[in-house]
Amino acid sequence: MNIITKIEVQKKNKERVNIYIDNEYSFSLSAELVYKENLKINEKVDIEKITFISKEDNYIKCKNAALRIIERSYKSEKELKDKLLLKGYDNLTIDKTVDFLREYNLLNDISYVKMYVKDKSKLQGKKKIKYDLIKKGISDNLIEKEISNIDEENEKEIAYNMVLKKYNILSKRETDKYKLSQKLYRFLLSKGYDHDVVSNVVKRVMNTEEIY
Numbered sequence: 001m002n003i004i005t006k007i008e009v010q011k012k013n014k015e016r017v018n019i020y021i022d023n024e025y026s027f028s029l030s031a032e033l034v035y036k037e038n039l040k041i042n043e044k045v046d047i048e049k050i051t052f053i054s055k056e057d058n059y060i061k062c063k064n065a066a067l068r069i070i071e072r073s074y075k076s077e078k079e080l081k082d083k084l085l086l087k088g089y090d091n092l093t094i095d096k097t098v099d100f101l102r103e104y105n106l107l108n109d110i111s112y113v114k115m116y117v118k119d120k121s122k123l124q125g126k127k128k129i130k131y132d133l134i135k136k137g138i139s140d141n142l143i144e145k146e147i148s149n150i151d152e153e154n155e156k157e158i159a160y161n162m163v164l165k166k167y168n169i170l171s172k173r174e175t176d177k178y179k180l181s182q183k184l185y186r187f188l189l190s191k192g193y194d195h196d197v198v199s200n201v202v203k204r205v206m207n208t209e210e211i212y
Contacts, residue, residue: 078137128192
């Protein structure tokens with residue numbers, strides 16, 4: 001049985017401590033876990049306990065990393081998992097972290113989709129919003145439910161104002177109305193608006209029903 005001979009707070013990170021066993025550095029842990037496990041100098045430790053403590057410490061680090069990520073910007077579950085995997089955390093630890101965040105409603109794909117659609121619908125059409133949400137791991141049913149709440153007339157007005165600004169820029173160097181209308185058409189398609197919306201607003205901007 002080995003004995004903890006020293007517990008030293010790290011100089012660069014006050015939230016972590018170095019554990020010395022039999023007068024030699026052994027491993028580092030979060031100060032939170034040291035307090036939680038009531039680790040003390042002169043306490044005997046065994047391999048099983050060290051293994052358990054290391055897993056718990058890894059979970060705490062993963063949890064803190066996840067909290068920092070979602071503090072910067074809202075994320076879907078898939079996005080968060082991908083980022084944690086890139087940081088080197090294992091799937092079991094990540095799943096445990098995600099369960100914790102779900103329990104405290106810090107990670108919620110339903111809320112995520114609502115915020116995402118509300119935000120992106122000011123700049124993009126339904127098609128692009130749906131495509132991007134699929135890449136973020138959101139289910140089709142959840143996407144369709146939220147996208148269906150986008151007001152069609154409001155979507156057209158947003159697209160109209162967007163293409164009007166583009167028209168004012170392009171018309172200064174493009175005099176051919178047909179070419180100009182096609183550029184506007186492609187511009188809105190690239191923003192994810194469907195053909196009906198694009199056709200409608202481009203015709204309004206060009207002030208003709210005969211372009212197409």
